[in-house]
Amino acid sequence: MPSDTARRRCAVVGLGARARLFTEALAGPYADRVDLVGFCDVNPHRMAVHNDWIGASVPAYAAEDFTEMLRRERVDLVVVCTVDRTHDHYIVEALEAGCDVVTEKPMTTDADRARRILDARRRSGREVRVAFNYRYNPVHCAVREAIAAGEIGEVGSVHFEWLLDLRHGADYFRRWHREKVNSGGLMVHKATHHFDLVNWWLGTEPETVYAQGGLFFYGDEAGRRRGLARDYTRAHGAASAQDDPFAVRLADSPLLTALYLEAEAADGYRRDQNVFGPGVTIEDDMAVLVRYASGATLTYHLTAYAPWEGYRVSFNGSEGRLELLVEESTWTRSEVRVQGDTAVLHGDAVVDTAGRTELTLRRFWEPPREIKVHTGEGGHGGGDVRMLADLFGEPEADPLGRAADEIAGARSLVTGLAANRSFESGGPVRTRDLLHI
Ligand SMILES: NC(=O)c1ccc[n+]([C@@H]2O[C@H](COP(=O)([O-])OP(=O)(O)OC[C@H]3O[C@@H](n4cnc5c(N)ncnc54)[C@H](O)[C@@H]3O)[C@@H](O)[C@H]2O)c1
The missing domain is CATH 3.40.50.720 (NAD(P)-binding Rossmann-like Domain)
Structure with missing residues (x-):
């Protein structure tokens, strides 16, 4: 387009x-x-x-x-x-x-x-x-190329862990995302990226999902239990938010002031709610097991309260294994500042894309080989700018099939919906019982 x-x-x-x-x-x-x-x-x-x-x-x-x-x-x-x-x-x-x-x-x-x-x-x-921008991240394209080229043979299973750090993870608990009715919870809002990547990497679709998840770290009850609770509803103007490392101070950022603080009168949207306040209806720690039409399985974990941000994905194949490590941030300090549109916990090494990226191919009977990838500039590992070019630029060939349509949107969504259903029922959920795609 x-x-x-x-x-x-x-x-x-x-x-x-x-x-x-x-x-x-x-x-x-x-x-x-x-x-x-x-x-x-x-x-x-x-x-x-x-x-x-x-x-x-x-x-x-x-x-x-x-x-x-x-x-x-x-x-x-x-x-x-x-x-x-x-x-x-x-x-x-x-x-x-x-x-x-x-x-x-x-x-x-x-x-x-x-x-x-x-x-x-x-x-x-x-x-x-x-807008699945992560498909356009060069390292994710390299994974797709390696699997499609048969470097590890047929994929039997995937092990995928995604960590959101205290800066980014907490942000989902400060605003509308904290209510499942608005965002579908992190299984839908966030993991839709990750379930889409697995569908795309493997060229398959999810059939059965079993999941366990809960609110372990954020929310009023966990906040009280961990001694992290503060008695404010929103940080702006609250004395008790001053020493809260989880409070975002909108007034410190011209961008957040313009976009949210000065806009509140029109709709009452508060961008700086207490992550340990009442009303959180989403999970922050989620474990998921998926079986795909291809026969492959996925074990997936999403954690929204980690000391660093990034992910590890391993693919076990009939001819070897492919391992990806991406560090998007390496650690977080407890001093809150704001930068751009998101709250940033102060730390020299807290940067969006400058962490380590390693993609390693381990074929049977061969020494490991690092696949060198030029990691991209800009948001989402360079995915954003490449996606914009594909959406609005001169039409180009798309041999990796990066362009995602409504079917891809629904196939990634249904894994998250099935996980949410499984959280409630405690049992496995067939995706076709939720949505016929
Ligand atoms: N692809 C990515 O990596 C990525 C990153 C960030 C956000 N997003 C997505 O972008 C979307 C917006 O997120 P955001 O962080 O900008 O949120 P935001 O809260 O900053 O902006 C949401 C906007 O929607 C408006 N809005 C709310 N209800 C509306 C309605 N009924 N009709 C018209 N406008 C309405 C709000 O006034 C606000 O301006 C979300 O769907 C989010 O998942 C995607």
């Missing part, structure tokens, strides 16, 4: 932090291919901030005027960056109005919403792309 050289007329819905990737790209490097013709959000202040950032005056529409915006601005491409629970509404409306859609992950948050999207996509004949 775009599939021809004609200019596209693009609208962005949901003008929060993530939307900046798109508004700046569309107003900047892709301005010669795409016209940015509309913003839509429940909060007019945030739309004004985006216009300020890009030095434009893109027409701003209230959420209830979304369809009117599509008509009046003759939109043919919609980028959806709203709160997860609202993605389906905008995707379906846009498809029915004849637009193509790029949606942020997760595609949606439950099976009914996913069905509505799949139906609308089929009915409309328009295109849906899910």
